[in-house]
Amino acid sequence: MFKKTLHAFATAIKGLSLTFRHLFAARHARKELDIKQDNYFDKQQGVTTIQYPKQEIPIPEVARYQLDVEMDDCIVCDLCAKACPVDCIDIEAIKATEAIGKTSDGSVKRLYAAKFDIDMAKCMYCGLCTVVCPTECITMTDNYDRSFSSLSELVYQFSEMSEKEIEEKREELARFQAEKEAAKRKI
Amino acid sequence: MSFYIIYILVAIVLFTFLAGFTLFAVYAERKVAGFVQDRLGPMETGKFGSLQTIADILKLLQKEFISPASADKVLFATAPVVVFVAVYLGFAAMPWAPELAPAALNLGLFYVIAIISIEAIGVLMAGWGSNNKFALLGSLRSVAQIVSYEIPAGLALISAVMVTQTLDMQEITINQGILTDERLFFFGFWDVSEIGGFFAWNIFQAPHLILAYIIYFVASLAECNRAPFDIPEAESELVSGYHTEYGGLRFAFFFLAEYCLMFLVSMIGVVLFLGGWNTPLPNIGSWKLAEWTTGMAWGIIWVLIKTLTVVGVQILIRWTLPRLRVDQLMNLCWKVLTPTAFLCMAISGIWRIVVMVGN
Numbered sequence: 001m002f003k004k005t006l007h008a009f010a011t012a013i014k015g016l017s018l019t020f021r022h023l024f025a026a027r028h029a030r031k032e033l034d035i036k037q038d039n040y041f042d043k044q045q046g047v048t049t050i051q052y053p054k055q056e057i058p059i060p061e062v063a064r065y066q067l068d069v070e071m072d073d074c075i076v077c078d079l080c081a082k083a084c085p086v087d088c089i090d091i092e093a094i095k096a097t098e099a100i101g102k103t104s105d106g107s108v109k110r111l112y113a114a115k116f117d118i119d120m121a122k123c124m125y126c127g128l129c130t131v132v133c134p135t136e137c138i139t140m141t142d143n144y145d146r147s148f149s150s151l152s153e154l155v156y157q158f159s160e161m162s163e164k165e166i167e168e169k170r171e172e173l174a175r176f177q178a179e180k181e182a183a184k185r186k187i
Numbered sequence: 188m189s190f191y192i193i194y195i196l197v198a199i200v201l202f203t204f205l206a207g208f209t210l211f212a213v214y215a216e217r218k219v220a221g222f223v224q225d226r227l228g229p230m231e232t233g234k235f236g237s238l239q240t241i242a243d244i245l246k247l248l249q250k251e252f253i254s255p256a257s258a259d260k261v262l263f264a265t266a267p268v269v270v271f272v273a274v275y276l277g278f279a280a281m282p283w284a285p286e287l288a289p290a291a292l293n294l295g296l297f298y299v300i301a302i303i304s305i306e307a308i309g310v311l312m313a314g315w316g317s318n319n320k321f322a323l324l325g326s327l328r329s330v331a332q333i334v335s336y337e338i339p340a341g342l343a344l345i346s347a348v349m350v351t352q353t354l355d356m357q358e359i360t361i362n363q364g365i366l367t368d369e370r371l372f373f374f375g376f377w378d379v380s381e382i383g384g385f386f387a388w389n390i391f392q393a394p395h396l397i398l399a400y401i402i403y404f405v406a407s408l409a410e411c412n413r414a415p416f417d418i419p420e421a422e423s424e425l426v427s428g429y430h431t432e433y434g435g436l437r438f439a440f441f442f443l444a445e446y447c448l449m450f451l452v453s454m455i456g457v458v459l460f461l462g463g464w465n466t467p468l469p470n471i472g473s474w475k476l477a478e479w480t481t482g483m484a485w486g487i488i489w490v491l492i493k494t495l496t497v498v499g500v501q502i503l504i505r506w507t508l509p510r511l512r513v514d515q516l517m518n519l520c521w522k523v524l525t526p527t528a529f530l531c532m533a534i535s536g537i538w539r540i541v542v543m544v545g546n
Contacts, residue, residue, distance in 0.1 A: 001518070001522050001523060002523065005519065005523045012504075012507070012508055015507045015508060016503060016504065016507050016508075018507075019223045019503060019506060019507040020503065022222065022223050022224070022225060023219060023222045023223050023503065025225075026221070026222035026223075026225065026227075046225070047222075047225055047226065047227055048225045048226070049221075049225075049226050049227045051227070051230065
């Protein structure tokens with residue numbers, strides 16, 4: 001019984017010295033946060049807490065986080081929506097009457113994007129849409145941290161056109177088609 | 188008349204100190220817990236989370252009093268008050284500095300040990316009054332534990348009292364430093380009445396008192412239901428023990444009582460064994476360090492430093508050692524601590540007669 005108690009005291013002192021060392025090691029925080037560094041595993045002493053919004057772990061450049069669309073480069077080809085396995089991309093295109101400009105890589109834009117919605121609640125971050133995009137306008141950013149108070153806010157709307165503009169372009173297209181139809185009939 | 192005003196003033200000052208200490212100790216506890224586990228502890232409220240406990244207490248103060256429908260309303264409401272008042276009254280006899288004690292009782296130590304025991308009744312009231320099986324189990328465990336551990340704690344204290352030959356806390360302290368009229372011996376062979384410092388502390392006046400202090404320290408951990416003896420509050424089995432049903436200010440009172448009791452038992456240990464308000468610095472030749480650092484302000488500083496160090500060890504122990512089982516707890520108390528404490532008491536008697544009188 002006494003032997004056991006003495007052993008208990010000895011081990012208790014051992015444990016206390018261990019926690020005591022940790023108590024004072026807490027003056028230092030782990031500095032190296034990037035796992036790609038060679039010395040990452042050498043620095044194990046000190047506080048391991050990462051105070052997230054103030055302190056961030058470096059992330060790889062090419063990683064699969066939230067989607068972003070550069071609308072100026074988009075030719076509204078609808079390939080991303082077709083590639084999406086979960087159908088989270090919803091595109092509505094309006095034909096333009098003529099070429100409306102060029103993207104940064106030289107492709108000609110012939111369609112207006114009346115609607116370009118990505119439902120991030122549905123998105124499974126597979127990245128297939130970024131692969132098929134011919135102009136590389138849909139990309140995955142390094143932003144993995146967004147929260148919203150309502151579900152509808154998770155549907156990102158990338159289309160830059162206002163209701164009025166959409167209406168205008170529709171009418172323009174209708175007029176153009178009517179004219180074309182009329183021209184055909186004349187012949 | 189001014190008599191009563193001073194009494195009330197002393198009580199208010201003590202309560203303010205204890206409330207401040209509790210806020211600080213809870214913060215320290217959480218920080219130590221964090222650091223020991225390589226975490227940071229509270230960081231968001233104030234600089235380094237320093238306002239965390241103030242925010243906590245403000246939250247507790249705003250909460251509604253809720254009594255369970257089947258609870259015994261009277262017992263339920265009075266239990267936290269009884270628990271806190273029992274601990275609070277214990278501070279009445281504690282010496283803070285030469286000539287400075289709320290009440291210089293000549294039975295001081297006896298009074299303090301007796302008044303702390305009342306806490307067990309409060310805990311039982313809380314457990315029974317809650318009408319909750321977890322609370323009742325917790326309080327039964329707590330009472331069993333407190334009652335058992337009072338025996339080794341009391342015996343260890345008595346072995347110190349037998350060396351000092353008084354129950355007056357103030358006199359016990361005086362007899363451990365340069366202010367004494369008696370002759371003090373370091374381990375019974377070296378006269379340190381003029382040298383003072385830590386050589387004159389009770390713990391170094393007789394070697395077996397070191398053992399007695401360890402017994403007292405272990406027993407005092409159990410008396411304040413601190414880990415590794417926290418089976419009354421064992422959160423993995425009993426939700427949170429006897430205060431399961433409590434919330435708001437009533438819960439705050441239990442918390443206050445727990446931390447005040449930590450301070451009180453540490454302070455009793457400091458007064459009985461570690462020299463109380465006496466300085467740890469001895470007189471060395473013409474360097475009269477002990478004389479320079481003895482006085483009213485110094486006394487309060489020394490007693491605070493010593494007590495807070497002991498409280499710090501208690502906190503560190505909580506975050507190091509796992510909880511004992513009930514049978515291990517009782518084995519330790521009845522089969523190890525109590526016989527050893529009896530042995531210390533017997534040695535104290537022999538020491539007093541053979542060594543101290545012989546000198």
